[in-house]
Amino acid sequence: MPECLDCGRALTPDDIGATRKLINRASTAYRCVPCLAKRFGVSEALLRGKIEEWRSYGCTLFPARKQDPKT
Numbered sequence: 001m002p003e004c005l006d007c008g009r010a011l012t013p014d015d016i017g018a019t020r021k022l023i024n025r026a027s028t029a030y031r032c033v034p035c036l037a038k039r040f041g042v043s044e045a046l047l048r049g050k051i052e053e054w055r056s057y058g059c060t061l062f063p064a065r066k067q068d069p070k071t
């Protein structure tokens, strides 16, 4: 996994998806969600919420969570 450009933290697929969504789809340098939130002047919780929202729309930048067949 690549690391955050700003803080050097190991990135998750959500961090990478969020960078692509917010900055540039073709981006090859990524930031973690806390650093993205700081950059955009929003809270990390808000950004995490947006990620879930985009995921629920079926956005391909975010890997789908495993569906529980009972729900």
Ligand SMILES: [Zn+2]
Pocket: 004, 005, 006, 007, 008, 009, 031, 032, 033, 034, 035, 036
């Ligand atoms: Zn970071």
